[in-house]
Amino acid sequence: MNEKTQNTATTASDRHEVNVVCSSCDIGCPLVAEVENNKVVNVRTHDHPALKDYICMKGALAHKGFNHPDRIQKPLKRVGERGSGKWQEVSWEEAMDDIAARLKTVVAQYGPEALAVATSQWNTSVDNGMGRRFMNLLGSPNWISGVALCAGNTSAVNRMVYGWFPQPDYSKTQCIVLFGHNPGQHRWAPVHHKILRAQEKGAKLIVLDPRRSECAERADIWLPLRPGTDAAMCLGWLNVIIEEQLYDKNFVENWTVGFEALCERVKEYPVDKVAEITGVDADLIREAARMYATATPGIIPWTPITDQQLNSTSAIRLHSILRAVTGSLDVPGGEVLHGFHPSIISEDELEMHEALSQTQKDKQLGAADHPAFTYRGMEPLREPTERVWGKPYANLITGNFMAVPSATFRAMADADPYPVKAFISLGNNSLLGYSNMDLLMRAMDNQDLVVVHEHIMTPTAQMADYVLPGDSWLERPQLYDALGWVSTIGISNQAAEPPGECKSVFHFWRELALRMGFEEHFPWQSLEQLYDYRLSPLGVSYQDFAANNMAHGPKLAFKKYEKTGFATPSGKVELSSSVLEGFGFDPLPSYREAPGPCEQYPLMLFMGVRDDEYFQTGHRHIPELRERKPEPTIYLNPETATELAVTATDWVSVTTKGGSVAGLVEIREDMPAGLVRVPHGWWKPETQQGREHLSGALIYSDSLITIDEPEYRDPEQGIPHLRGIPCRIQKLVGKPL
Numbered sequence: 001m002n003e004k005t006q007n008t009a010t011t012a013s014d015r016h017e018v019n020v021v022c023s024s025c026d027i028g029c030p031l032v033a034e035v036e037n038n039k040v041v042n043v044r045t046h047d048h049p050a051l052k053d054y055i056c057m058k059g060a061l062a063h064k065g066f067n068h069p070d071r072i073q074k075p076l077k078r079v080g081e082r083g084s085g086k087w088q089e090v091s092w093e094e095a096m097d098d099i100a101a102r103l104k105t106v107v108a109q110y111g112p113e114a115l116a117v118a119t120s121q122w123n124t125s126v127d128n129g130m131g132r133r134f135m136n137l138l139g140s141p142n143w144i145s146g147v148a149l150c151a152g153n154t155s156a157v158n159r160m161v162y163g164w165f166p167q168p169d170y171s172k173t174q175c176i177v178l179f180g181h182n183p184g185q186h187r188w189a190p191v192h193h194k195i196l197r198a199q200e201k202g203a204k205l206i207v208l209d210p211r212r213s214e215c216a217e218r219a220d221i222w223l224p225l226r227p228g229t230d231a232a233m234c235l236g237w238l239n240v241i242i243e244e245q246l247y248d249k250n251f252v253e254n255w256t257v258g259f260e261a262l263c264e265r266v267k268e269y270p271v272d273k274v275a276e277i278t279g280v281d282a283d284l285i286r287e288a289a290r291m292y293a294t295a296t297p298g299i300i301p302w303t304p305i306t307d308q309q310l311n312s313t314s315a316i317r318l319h320s321i322l323r324a325v326t327g328s329l330d331v332p333g334g335e336v337l338h339g340f341h342p343s344i345i346s347e348d349e350l351e352m353h354e355a356l357s358q359t360q361k362d363k364q365l366g367a368a369d370h371p372a373f374t375y376r377g378m379e380p381l382r383e384p385t386e387r388v389w390g391k392p393y394a395n396l397i398t399g400n401f402m403a404v405p406s407a408t409f410r411a412m413a414d415a416d417p418y419p420v421k422a423f424i425s426l427g428n429n430s431l432l433g434y435s436n437m438d439l440l441m442r443a444m445d446n447q448d449l450v451v452v453h454e455h456i457m458t459p460t461a462q463m464a465d466y467v468l469p470g471d472s473w474l475e476r477p478q479l480y481d482a483l484g485w486v487s488t489i490g491i492s493n494q495a496a497e498p499p500g501e502c503k504s505v506f507h508f509w510r511e512l513a514l515r516m517g518f519e520e521h522f523p524w525q526s527l528e529q530l531y532d533y534r535l536s537p538l539g540v541s542y543q544d545f546a547a548n549n550m551a552h553g554p555k556l557a558f559k560k561y562e563k564t565g566f567a568t569p570s571g572k573v574e575l576s577s578s579v580l581e582g583f584g585f586d587p588l589p590s591y592r593e594a595p596g597p598c599e600q601y602p603l604m605l606f607m608g609v610r611d612d613e614y615f616q617t618g619h620r621h622i623p624e625l626r627e628r629k630p631e632p633t634i635y636l637n638p639e640t641a642t643e644l645a646v647t648a649t650d651w652v653s654v655t656t657k658g659g660s661v662a663g664l665v666e667i668r669e670d671m672p673a674g675l676v677r678v679p680h681g682w683w684k685p686e687t688q689q690g691r692e693h694l695s696g697a698l699i700y701s702d703s704l705i706t707i708d709e710p711e712y713r714d715p716e717q718g719i720p721h722l723r724g725i726p727c728r729i730q731k732l733v734g735k736p737l
């Protein structure tokens with residue numbers, strides 16, 4: 001597919017338009033930036049019918065965030081105590097010299113594994129593999145990211161079942177199943193429109209959500225399940241599908257292993273038992289299972305809901321198993337295994353995973369207890385991946401060779417099992433984006449070096465030694481490949497020069513690499529030079545390529561496994577996982593009950609329902625967005641609010657075993673009684689900076705109440721349970737901050 005386009009069209013004297021791919025969230029809408037005097041003055045959609053609806057308010061207002069007066073434009077060095085808010089402006093040279101010197105000291109004293117790096121789900125993980133390349137050359141396996149809780153872990157678990165992370169084909173599907181996923185015009189706009197179009201063409205929609213969400217309103221069947229019970233629901237569906245012989249016998253016979261064992265396992269989950277666990281009517285469960293198994297090919301689009309549960313590994317595998325046994329894998333209208341772009345050098349290759357010795361890989365934090373997405377967990381897939389996809393290291397969503405975040409923070413805080421003393425956080429608001437704020441703060445306090453690469457003074461930046469000013473997606477060229485998930489590359493052109501001394505993550509890694517003696521491995525002086533290299537197999541320069549393409553990829557092929565087999569140790573879809581069995585886990589999926597309500601914590605909560613106005617912890621400094629949603633809101637059902645004697649103008653604290661968080665009550669008919677919604681990522685950029693307040697993060701961040709103790713951790717992955725946590729609510733006297 002080569003879409004010809006004009007990249008820069010002059011419309012007025014100095015006003016021109018540039019084709020960009022929005023990275024204000026992780027779905028990547030192709031948009032147009034209107035530029036005047038090197039400043040983006042408007043961001044809008046393409047007129048093309050297929051693209052005209054792909055925008056949300058965050059994309060349309062992206063330039064407002066980047067042109068904001070609070071944008072950090074110069075490197076800042078901490079001059080007071082950590083978190084005291086005292087900074088001095090320094091040059092990039094001075095900052096990088098000192099960062100490199102301090103990193104050398106840490107490495108000399110504690111070894112290279114004493115460096116941990118945290119990156120974003122999206123913004124800066126598009127670093128063309130340079131961060132991992134640096135770490136692999138240095139010798140540190142301790143790389144973590146928000147993708148541990150979002151799609152990165154899903155991709156790793158999907159690979160264990162059938163060797164790649166599939167993309168749903170909305171255009172030809174007959175049935176869409178959303179496990180809690182709730183896209184809308186201002187939340188993943190393209191997916192919202194793809195679902196609407198598929199429904200218009202007759203596709204069925206099944207929504208599983210404890211809350212009557214917008215997608216639930218439009219569904220053919222809505223299953224209001226209890227939070228955290230998704231794995232049990234899938235086992236119930238499989239029970240119906242197998243018992244009623246609704247599966248694809250041909251595919252199961254020829255292309256799967258472990259079907260008999262799976263049949264035995266699902267017998268342990270008869271529909272009546274599943275109805276009891278999930279709280280959903282047994283007949284409705286049967287009806288939904290039949291609909292999914294007969295309206296084929298169907299799709300179960302990726303969802304973060306099952307990435308953030310005690311049963312995450314089982315739930316993700318069960319989705320994979322449902323896709324496979326209903327014959328929906330790698331067919332039009334089903335879920336397609338893309339593989340790499342055939343002729344562009346992939347990020348995985350640039351990451352140089354082979355340069356990291358086995359001894360250092362073995363030190364990856366958390367891998368011993370929770371191997372699923374670590375080097376250790378992925379090792380059995382190395383040979384099969386090379387056999388099928390041509391390369392040994394497929395780092396899909398950048399999430400397949402990660403350290404376990406909570407284990408990494410423990411090493412930072414308590415030197416357990418060994419010290420981590422340098423922490424570099426790039427476009428990741430780390431204090432708000434993982435679990436257990438206490439631990440996260442202790443981890444920061446115990447570092448010899450903390451570097452944050454950012455746009456604004458986030459709570460995480462406030463705890464740094466150096467804050468480096470980052471460029472934005474409107475200010476750099478980008479080859480966009482959905483983090484290796486798909487084989488199609490999108491091109492985002494640079495619309496404006498970065499303001500002040502804002503520089504790319506690429507610049508940061510290269511400057512550090514030069515100072516650490518890795519010059520020969522970082523020969524590219526600019527992103528464009530690196531893109532020339534990445535495109536060299538195609539025999540074109542980046543400039544020519546970008547001038548002629550908006551997107552570039554091969555024609556999709558289907559049922560490729562008939563020629564190559566699947567990229568798993570058996571070459572088949574592993575319904576029973578040899579990889580997990582090898583690590584001593586149950587090779588079959590199951591359901592475990594998380595801690596339930598009790599006298600002290602009588603209600604249950606979940607984190608989520610993304611605010612339209614914000615992407616994760618960002619955007620709260622943009623006035624146009626903040627006016628629409630000024631405060632974090634705790635959703636309560638009217639009955640529950642009455643029982644608690646609170647109303648919609650009340651401020652409350654929500655307390656779990658982990659701590660307390662504050663929010664404003666919002667009474668919602670769509671919430672079931674007894675369930676509480678806590679929003680993710682809140683802080684107030686306009687309020688006091690410094691460790692005492694962290695601009696409100698110590699009052700409003702959901703990381704204050706998340707728990708990372710073993711009974712709240714998915715055993716295979718070590719990620720925290722965010723869906724169904726016992727809590728209590730207390731009325732506060734007025735607004736805390």
Ligand SMILES: Nc1nc2c(c(=O)[nH]1)N[C@H]1C(S)=C(S)[C@@H](COP(=O)(O)OP(=O)(O)OC[C@H]3O[C@@H](n4cnc5c(=O)[nH]c(N)nc54)[C@H](O)[C@@H]3O)O[C@H]1N2
Nearest residue numbers: 120121123146150427428429433434453454470616617680
């Ligand atoms: N406690 C808790 N943790 C969670 C979640 C949760 O619900 N609760 N959700 C999880 C999910 S679903 C996800 S996707 C991840 C998200 O994790 P991340 O993608 O890391 O998102 P944020 O933590 O908001 O951090 C993004 C930061 O990048 C900055 N930024 C934006 N663009 C750029 C750029 O171009 N360059 C640089 N240098 N910085 C930039 C923003 O200002 C912001 O501070 O978090 C996960 N973690």
Ligand SMILES: Nc1nc2c(c(=O)[nH]1)N[C@H]1C(S)=C(S)[C@@H](COP(=O)(O)OP(=O)(O)OC[C@H]3O[C@@H](n4cnc5c(=O)[nH]c(N)nc54)[C@H](O)[C@@H]3O)O[C@H]1N2
Nearest residue numbers: 180181182187211213227228304608609610612615616723
């Ligand atoms: N505006 C905006 N859009 C975004 C984002 C953003 O921050 N802002 N973030 C993007 C990112 S990184 C992500 S991960 C996605 C997240 O977006 P979604 O996938 O839509 O996830 P949420 O909005 O957190 O929750 C969706 C639904 O899950 C339900 N739910 C809660 N617990 C459970 C459970 O245990 N099981 C089931 N089945 N359902 C449950 C909730 O009631 C809610 O209706 O959105 C993306 N789009």
Ligand code: SF4
Nearest residue numbers: 022025028029056059
């Ligand atoms: S949905 Fe919004 S924020 Fe996300 S890529 Fe599209 S325009 Fe940007």
Ligand SMILES: [Mo]
Nearest residue numbers: 121149150304
């Ligand atoms: Mo996410």
